[in-house]
Structure formats: C-alpha cells, structure tokens
Amino acid sequence: MNDALGVVERQGDYWSIRYVRHIDVSAQELWDSLTQPERIARWMQTESMSLEPNVGGAVHYYWGGSDRCDGIVTDFDPPRTLAYSWNEGANTSSVRFDIVEREGGVELTLEHRTLTTDEIKGVGPGWHAHLDYLDAVLHHANFEFSPRFESLQPLYERVLQQS
Amino acid sequence: MDTLSALADPTRRRIIETLAIADESVATLTSRCRVSQPAMSRHLRVLRECGIVSSHSHGQQRIYSLEQNSLRDIDDWIALVRRTWAQRLDAIADEALRDVTTQRTNKSTQ
Numbered sequence: 562m563n564d565a566l567g568v569v570e571r572q573g574d575y576w577s578i579r580y581v582r583h584i585d586v587s588a589q590e591l592w593d594s595l596t597q598p599e600r601i602a603r604w605m606q607t608e609s610m611s612l613e614p615n616v617g618g619a620v621h622y623y624w625g626g627s628d629r630c631d632g633i634v635t636d637f638d639p640p641r642t643l644a645y646s647w648n649e650g651a652n653t654s655s656v657r658f659d660i661v662e663r664e665g666g667v668e669l670t671l672e673h674r675t676l677t678t679d680e681i682k683g684v685g686p687g688w689h690a691h692l693d694y695l696d697a698v699l700h701h702a703n704f705e706f707s708p709r710f711e712s713l714q715p716l717y718e719r720v721l722q723q724s
Numbered sequence: 725m726d727t728l729s730a731l732a733d734p735t736r737r738r739i740i741e742t743l744a745i746a747d748e749s750v751a752t753l754t755s756r757c758r759v760s761q762p763a764m765s766r767h768l769r770v771l772r773e774c775g776i777v778s779s780h781s782h783g784q785q786r787i788y789s790l791e792q793n794s795l796r797d798i799d800d801w802i803a804l805v806r807r808t809w810a811q812r813l814d815a816i817a818d819e820a821l822r823d824v825t826t827q828r829t830n831k832s833t834q
Contacts, residue, residue, distance in 0.1 A: 605762070606760045606761050606762045607760060607762075608759075608760055624759060624760040624762055624763035624766075625735075625758060625759035625760050625763050626733070626734065626735035626757070626758075626759045626763055626767075627733055627734065627735060628735075628759065628760075628762075628763040628766065628767075679725070682769065682773075683765075683766050683769055687762065687765070687766075690762075691762070705761075706761040706762060706765070707750040707751065707754065707761045707764065707765055708750075708784060708785070708786075710761075710762070710765045711750065711765070711779075711786050714769070
C-alpha cells in the first residue's frame with residue numbers, strides 16, 4: 562500500500578488527478594497488467610472487462626448492477642503509454658498511463674483528466690485503492706478493496722476541500 | 725445528487741432495503757446486492773452524500789446504517805401531491821354535484 566495521495570488540480574469546473582508509483586516489476590509485466598482484460602479485471606475488481614489493444618479500440622468496464630464505464634483507446638504504445646477515454650455517465654474524461662523504466666523497476670504515472678466535482682470524489686480514492694490492488698496482485702499479495710477505499714475517502718475529501 | 729436521483733438506481737434501492745432491516749458491513753452489502761466492491765463503495769458514497777446512510781467504524785470494518793429522517797423529503801413530497809390531488813378530486817366531486825343539483829332544479833321548474 563502506498564500512502565502518497567494523488568496530486569489534485571482544479572481547472573475551472575473540472576479536476577485532474579495524477580498518481581506516481583514506483584513498482585519493482587519490468588515494464589512489460591506492468592504493461593500486461595494494464596492491457597490484458599483478465600489481468601485488469603482482477604485489480605479493477607470488475608465483473609467483466611474488455612480492451613481492444615489498438616488506437617480506436619473499445620474499452621468496457623462492468624462492475625455489476627448499473628455500474629459501467631465505456632471508452633475508446635486514444636494512445637497505445639507498448640510498453641510505455643496507454644490512454645483511453647472514460648465515460649461512466651454524462652461526462653467524458655480521459656485516463657493516461659505512462660511507464661518509465663527506473664532502477665529496480667518502473668515508474669508508473671496515472672493521470673485522469675476532465676473529471677467533474679462529483680466524479681473526482683470517487684475517482685480520487687478509487688484509483689488510489691486500485692493502484693494499491695495492482696501492486697498487491699503483482700506481488701501475489703492479498704488485498705481488500707473496500708476497507709482501503711473507505712480509509713482513503715476522508716483523506717481525499719480533505720484535499721478536495723483545500724483545492 | 726438529490727435523494728430521488730440517488731433512489732433511481734436499483735442497486736441503491738436494494739442497499740436501502742437491506743439497511744432498513746439491520747445495519748450492515750460493506751462486505752455483507754456487497755454480497756447481498758451482488759455487485760463488486762468498487763461498485764458498492766461508489767453507491768455507498770452517493771447515499772452518504774445524500775445523507776441517506778451514515779457509517780461508523782467497528783474495529784476494522786465500517787458499519788452502515790440508514791438515516792431514518794433522510795427519506796422524509798420524499799414522504800413530504802408524496803403527501804403534498806396526494807393532498808393536491810385529493811383537493812382536485814374534491815373540486816371535481818363538487819362540480820359534479822352542482823351539475824346534478826342544477827339539472828334537478830331545472831327539471832322541477834320545467
């Protein structure tokens with residue numbers, strides 16, 4: 562688990578958030594976890610997930626009930642950059658993953674832009690907990706999403722109030 | 725999000741129905757409502773922001789409960805609609821009665 566909160570930035574009516582994580586795996590290994598649906602499904606805790614591995618390809622997340630997210634791949638450059646649009650409702654935002662090789666592993670930067678105020682409240686602690694989950698899966702460790710999300714939520718609420 | 729929008733989602737209604745019976749942990753709610761943990765976390769966040777549910781920590785877990793007064797707005801709204809509707813029905817009934825009375829009066833004077 563990583564306690565450094567994502568960096569939040571306000572742009573007019575919208576928000577962006579950026580997380581930087583050091584993970585001791587190879588760029589290819591991380592890339593596979595970000596692009597192979599059965600791997601994503603684990604750390605994103607989806608009921609089903611699909612991602613077409615090319616620019617213009619469709620991305621679908623489904624968490625059960627009415628919870629889903631649709632997107633289109635806008636950047637696909639293995640094993641460095643992956644970006645897609647993100648639509649969970651009325652607003653369309655964008656997610657971008659950048660992988661840079663560093664000594665002893667990789668640095669992953671995740672940036673989610675053009676989020677509404679309502680969305681950032683959930684997305685802030687959400688990605689944080691999911692990235693912790695990703696790290697746990699890569700290290701074959703157990704992880705419980707809900708307790709982590711619950712504990713992060715008030716921390717992000719405070720950050721948003723101060724921004 | 726307002727209360728009615730929060731209630732528009734079937735999973736959130738299921739959560740409320742479950743919490744109406746007893747306070748529950750996220751884990752129990754997740755398995756009862758058959759959604760993933762992230763989905764449940766999101767629904768609970770919406771319900772908490774609307775003041776429909778509240779939570780408190782119990783050891784490692786968070787326990788969710790229903791805020792009894794939170795649905796009063798909807799109760800009030802339904803009561804208002806019902807009252808207005810009842811008044812309209814009364815007005816229609818009055819009008820109908822008046823018609824009947826007028827017809828009778830007309831008949832008796834013919």
